[in-house]
Amino acid sequence: MEQKCYPQKGDYGKPSFYARQEIISFWVMKGKRRIGSISFMRHHTYNENPDIWPPRCHGAIFTISFAVIPRYQHGGIGGIMMAWLIAYARTHGFMKIYSTIRVSNMASIALHKKFGFTVKSLISQCYTDAENGFVLELALPPKAGCSS
Numbered sequence: 133m134e135q136k137c138y139p140q141k142g143d144y145g146k147p148s149f150y151a152r153q154e155i156i157s158f159w160v161m162k163g164k165r166r167i168g169s170i171s172f173m174r175h176h177t178y179n180e181n182p183d184i185w186p187p188r189c190h191g192a193i194f195t196i197s198f199a200v201i202p203r204y205q206h207g208g209i210g211g212i213m214m215a216w217l218i219a220y221a222r223t224h225g226f227m228k229i230y231s232t233i234r235v236s237n238m239a240s241i242a243l244h245k246k247f248g249f250t251v252k253s254l255i256s257q258c259y260t261d262a263e264n265g266f267v268l269e270l271a272l273p274p275k276a277g278c279s280s
């Protein structure tokens with residue numbers, strides 16, 4: 133499914149990559165078709181060196197893939213997926229969500245900013261074709277009534 137969504141090859145892993153235990157994936161279905169997907173790592177964060185596996189970080193979610201099939205893009209599904217991810221993070225007590233995004237990926241940057249993400253840093257030559265990547269961060273304050 134990622135192959136259909138990402139314009140650049142290498143921005144998604146092989147199926148064996150997504151089968152790794154630390155990565156969990158959810159799909160948006162239309163009938164029996166997968167039309168959207170989110171893959172992320174719980175209690176992990178980004179790495180400045182993209183060749184190194186994302187390190188563990190308690191309380192953080194690191195998104196691995198966030199994609200909608202081209203035919204269904206611009207229809208609000210990405211927004212629904214992002215709202216779902218944030219609700220998932222809050223429900224499970226996560227305090228941060230991180231995504232790394234190509235600097236040229238205006239759609240994804242705008243989607244993240246719409247939901248309150250801010251640019252935390254820039255990773256030089258983050259992608260296989262040497263494009264730089266922004267790290268976007270969303271801080272989730274503890275729920276009201278939580279004393280810790």
Ligand SMILES: CC(C)(COP(=O)(O)OP(=O)(O)OC[C@H]1O[C@@H](n2cnc3c(N)ncnc32)[C@H](O)[C@@H]1OP(=O)(O)O)[C@@H](O)C(=O)NCCC(=O)NCCS
Nearest residue numbers: 137198199200205206207208209210211233239240242243
């Ligand atoms: C990024 C992506 C998931 C957005 O999904 P989508 O279903 O098209 O997004 P939505 O229709 O829900 O739009 C939600 C918001 O995203 C932003 N957005 C989406 N497409 C955009 C575009 N082409 N240009 C600028 N902003 C865009 C807007 O802020 C939009 O809010 P608005 O409609 O109020 O302006 C989708 O474009 C995609 O799958 N791209 C290819 C894979 C990819 O690059 N994934 C991100 C990797 S980090």
